[in-house]
Amino acid sequence: xxxxxxxxxxxDDLVVRYPVPRGLIGLLRRRPQLAVHAVEGVTLVVEAGExxxxxxxSGCGKTTTAQAVLRLVDPLSGSIRFQGDDITQLGMRALRxxxxxxxxxxxxPYESLDPxxxxxxxxxxxxxxxxMGGSKGERASLVSDALARAGLSPxxxxxxxxxxxxxxxxxxxxxxxxALVLDPQLLVADEPVSMLDVSVRAGVLRLLEELKAxxxxxxxxxHDLSTAARFADRxxxxxxxxxxxxxPAGEVVRNPQHPxxxxxxxxxxxxxxxxxxxxxxxRGETPDAVRIPSGCRFHPRCxxxxxxxxxxxxxxxxxxxxxxxxxxxxxxxx
Amino acid sequence: MTALLQVEDLHVxxxxxxxxxxxxxxxxxxxxxRGExxxxxxxSGCGKTTTVLALMGLLPPSASASGRVLLEGTxxxxxGEASMRPHRWSDVAIVFQGAxxxxxxxxxxxxxxxxxIELHGEAGGKAARxxxxxxxxxxxxxxxxxxxxxxxxxxxxxxRAAIAMALSCHPKVLIADEPTTALDVMVQAQILELLDSLxxxxxxxxxLVTHDLPVVAQLCDHGAVMYAGEIVERGLVDTLYHAPxxxxxxxxxxxxxxxxxxTEEIVSIPGAPPRLxxxxxxxxxxxxxxxxxxxxxxxxxxxxxxxxxxxxxxxLNDRPSQAxx
Numbered sequence: 001x002x003x004x005x006x007x008x009x010x011x012d013d014l015v016v017r018y019p020v021p022r023g024l025i026g027l028l029r030r031r032p033q034l035a036v037h038a039v040e041g042v043t044l045v046v047e048a049g050e051x052x053x054x055x056x057x058s059g060c061g062k063t064t065t066a067q068a069v070l071r072l073v074d075p076l077s078g079s080i081r082f083q084g085d086d087i088t089q090l091g092m093r094a095l096r097x098x099x100x101x102x103x104x105x106x107x108x109p110y111e112s113l114d115p116x117x118x119x120x121x122x123x124x125x126x127x128x129x130x131x132m133g134g135s136k137g138e139r140a141s142l143v144s145d146a147l148a149r150a151g152l153s154p155x156x157x158x159x160x161x162x163x164x165x166x167x168x169x170x171x172x173x174x175x176x177x178x179a180l181v182l183d184p185q186l187l188v189a190d191e192p193v194s195m196l197d198v199s200v201r202a203g204v205l206r207l208l209e210e211l212k213a214x215x216x217x218x219x220x221x222x223h224d225l226s227t228a229a230r231f232a233d234r235x236x237x238x239x240x241x242x243x244x245x246x247x248p249a250g251e252v253v254r255n256p257q258h259p260x261x262x263x264x265x266x267x268x269x270x271x272x273x274x275x276x277x278x279x280x281x282x283r284g285e286t287p288d289a290v291r292i293p294s295g296c297r298f299h300p301r302c303x304x305x306x307x308x309x310x311x312x313x314x315x316x317x318x319x320x321x322x323x324x325x326x327x328x329x330x331x332x333x334x
Numbered sequence: 335m336t337a338l339l340q341v342e343d344l345h346v347x348x349x350x351x352x353x354x355x356x357x358x359x360x361x362x363x364x365x366x367x368r369g370e371x372x373x374x375x376x377x378s379g380c381g382k383t384t385t386v387l388a389l390m391g392l393l394p395p396s397a398s399a400s401g402r403v404l405l406e407g408t409x410x411x412x413x414g415e416a417s418m419r420p421h422r423w424s425d426v427a428i429v430f431q432g433a434x435x436x437x438x439x440x441x442x443x444x445x446x447x448x449x450x451i452e453l454h455g456e457a458g459g460k461a462a463r464x465x466x467x468x469x470x471x472x473x474x475x476x477x478x479x480x481x482x483x484x485x486x487x488x489x490x491x492x493x494r495a496a497i498a499m500a501l502s503c504h505p506k507v508l509i510a511d512e513p514t515t516a517l518d519v520m521v522q523a524q525i526l527e528l529l530d531s532l533x534x535x536x537x538x539x540x541x542l543v544t545h546d547l548p549v550v551a552q553l554c555d556h557g558a559v560m561y562a563g564e565i566v567e568r569g570l571v572d573t574l575y576h577a578p579x580x581x582x583x584x585x586x587x588x589x590x591x592x593x594x595x596x597t598e599e600i601v602s603i604p605g606a607p608p609r610l611x612x613x614x615x616x617x618x619x620x621x622x623x624x625x626x627x628x629x630x631x632x633x634x635x636x637x638x639x640x641x642x643x644x645x646x647x648x649x650l651n652d653r654p655s656q657a658x659x
Contacts, residue, residue: 057518167606168378197377198545198589199622203602223519226548226591230600250596267523269548271592273571276552281523285488 006084008217009046009069009102009186014039014078016061016068020290036289038064040241041078043316048185051208051218053232053249055225055264059286060238062221066188069219070102071095083185100130103179107191109171113163120159123147123178130182142181150177151207169200176207187211189220193227205231225268229253234326237261240289240297243316247327257319257329259302296332304333336407338539339389339426339507340365344401344411346381346388356611358384360563361401363637366507366556371533371540373550373571375586376560379607382543385560386509390428391418424454427500429493431512436496437484443495444470444480450502469498473528490521494528501532508532511543526553547590551575556643559583562607562618565637569644579646581623617649625650 017035039061046052054062067073069080071087079088087098106112113122123143124133133139147155150173163171172192179187189208193201209231212218222228228235229249236246237260245258256262266280282301287293293300299309309332318325319334346359359381366372376382387393389403391410403411405425410418430436438446444466451462467477473494484492493513500508510529514522530553532538542554550557551571558568559582567580578584588601605622608614617623620630629649637647 057520198547198586199377199603201602202589202591202600205600206602224591225519226593229593229596230591230598253593253596264519265593267519268593269526269546269552270594271548271551271587271590272575273551274576275594279523279527281527282520285490285521 006081007045008048008050008083009044009219010079010081010084011042011044011065011069012079012081014042014044014065014068014080015076016064016073017076034290037241037292038289039068039075040292042238042241042243044236044243044246046186046217046219048217049212049215050233051212051220051231052234052236053220053222053228054236054238055222055228056238057223057286059289061241061289062238063190065238066104066190066219066221070099070104070188096130100126100132100182101184102186102188103182103184104188104190105172105175105179105192108195109168109175110163110195112175113171115163117162118159119147119152119161119163119166119174122163122174123181126178126182132182143177146177146181147174149180149211150174151203152177167200168196169203172196172204173207176204180211184216186217186219189218191222192220194222194224201227225253225265237264240286240292242297242330244298244331245329246316247322248324251322251324251327255321255323255327257322257327257334258298258331259304259333260298261329263303296330298331306333308332337365337404338368338370338406339541340402340404341385341389342402342404344385344388344399344403346384346393346397346399349396349398350611354611357613358397358563358610359388359399360610360614362560362563362565364558364565364568366539366541368506368539369533369537370556371542371554373554373557374541374543374560375545375547375550375557377545377607379610380560381563381610382560383511386428386511386541386543390426390509391415391422392428423450423500423505424503425505426507426509427503427505428509428511429496429500429513431515436499437492439484442481442483443475443487443499444482447480447495447499447502450499454503456503465502466498469501470495472501472532473498474524488521489517490524493517493521493525497525497528497532501538505538507539507541509541509543512545513542514549515544515546522549529553547586548592559586562614563610564618564647565645566619566648567646568637569641569646573641573644577644579640579644579651580619580648581625581650582619583646585624617647 016039017037020034022031042065056062068075123146124139127133127139133142144155152158152173193204232249235249235252236243239260245261263280263282295310295312296314299305314330314332316328316330319329341364344359344362348356362385374382388399402409405421410421447466448462452458457465470477475494514525533540554571557571557574558565561582567583585603591600603622608618616632617630617635620626635647635649637645639645640651
């Protein structure tokens with residue numbers, strides 16, 4: 001039974017590591033087993049009716065975090081609670097009924113949809129897998145409802161189409177409909193609009209906004225801060241497996257505390273040519289997640305790092321200059 | 335004075351398997367001067383990449399082109415491959431989106447650049463290797479990394495290597511087709527900064543092909559917005575943002591989320607672009623336009639001058655009281 005008042009999704013100190021293959025020679029020479037530290041202590045909450053954006057560059061661990069939340073990869077430590085229930089250690093069989101309550105929409109609707117299946121079959125498939133929806137007629141009406149909810153109306157117009165007969169925006173709506181047909185409580189959206197043309201992105205994002213308003217909790221993974229700022233309630237910025245800043249979207253964007261967030265925001269191109277600013281470009285690239293720097297993991301690229309940053313690993317905490325009690329940053333100098 | 339690069343009334347058709355034709359580029363005229371940066375913007379299928387492939391003479395055999403591509407006054411399109419060949423790479427060079435595809439995976443980046451330099455007779459042997467080192471340094475890659483293979487470099491470094499290779503014959507015009515699309519924001523900023531400094535330091539003219547309006551707003555002086563195979567508006571980027579004269583330009587900006595405008599409504603543009611394998615009647619944007627009126631259904635608006643250095647293809651501009659934007 002779910003605990004009353006528990007958050008929809010409550011991730012605590014999550015750690016996910018992928019072993020690096022040593023090869024036979026490495027094994028014989030007893031080289032130490034290395035691991036990619038994909039997620040290193042992520043704590044995150046998503047409430048029902050809330051859209052949380054997980055923002056960061058490739059390799060920062062945002063997608064691994066989402067996969068662990070859905071139990072598609074196994075965490076090394078930490079806990080994942082869904083509606084109050086600890087699902088961190090659940091086996092395959094016990095996970096099954098949960099899967100329908102947490103669904104994912106992938107980035108590329110050109111790849112995530114089976115090209116040989118008509119829209120009707122694509123959206124019906126999850127019902128068949130979960131043995132839901134009752135009779136054929138009942139399933140058909142659930143499929144139509146899901147399509148309508150995803151903004152494909154009238155549904156009859158789309159049921160018999162193949163993916164290649166749909167535009168990119170319509171394909172992504174079909175993928176969303178296939179997630180909605182199971183009536184989930186949590187939707188993970190992994191870069192849901194980055195493959196779409198600008199003119200249709202807003203439509204898909206507004207759809208997520210409507211779903212949120214109807215009570216769905218949404219974890220959106222994105223590299224696009226402008227989109228996160230406009231559509232998310234809260235933003236969590238990840239760097240090398242850690243959340244380095246988290247807070248209400250407007251707060252994070254207008255009053256960033258962590259030097260990484262500040263740098264990221266400064267390089268986001270603006271629509272208005274008069275807003276050309278001097279971007280604060282970080283040199284080099286994100287270090288390899290196999291060898292995490294000592295102390296603050298951002299210190300080798302940080303423009304304001306001091307000696308203590310090389311030894312002390314800052315935790316996520318409130319800072320003096322934040323307005324919201326929920327705005328936190330992991331920086332010794334913030 | 336003759337323009338550095340001037341494209342006049344360019345048309346491109348693709349032969350379709352069913353015997354039909356797709357009119358991908360429908361009368362594009364555009365140009366750049368030395369040191370100028372032009373952003374060619376539009377959504378997928380609008381003809382922006384086909385336009386630049388045509389002006390590089392790199393269209394596939396199934397395509398045919400008409401119009402003029404004038405390089406310092408000389409038409410390089412008319413004589414086919416023979417007239418284009420001496421200018422490709424040495425006057426106009428191109429960098430593509432996926433740098434991995436532009437580079438040979440089984441050869442070091444250095445040897446590929448040396449080969450480009452030698453093939454075009456720029457230099458040979460030791461001199462070519464020295465030039466390669468300088469080129470790599472100029473795009474921010476330490477010369478010692480010339481011996482690396484493409485897969486040993488990050489996405490950003492590969493894109494830099496592809497830019498170095500494009501610059502190997504000292505072109506006057508660099509075309510960059512979605513050069514930062516697959517890259518992270520911080521790496522994108524690094525590449526945009528590099529393109530900016532190349533234009534500044536070497537007087538290179540840049541044609542940036544992208545779907546990303548903010549990137550154009552940040553890097554380019556001029557912008558040309560394409561829709562359904564034609565340029566629907568052209569002007570200074572400042573004018574395009576602050577005083578657009580085509581509804582598509584205005585709506586594209588309004589569809590782009592922007593930092594600092596978090597509470598603003600983001601519009602979506604209903605419908606989809608028209609098919610280009612059928613003749614277009616009236617304004618191609620009319621079915622999606624929020625301000626269409628009678629003439630839009632029947633007569634196709636031409637790209638006309640609406641102000642100094644500003645042109646748009648919209649009937650609303652014929653009614654001064656209703657100028658769009």
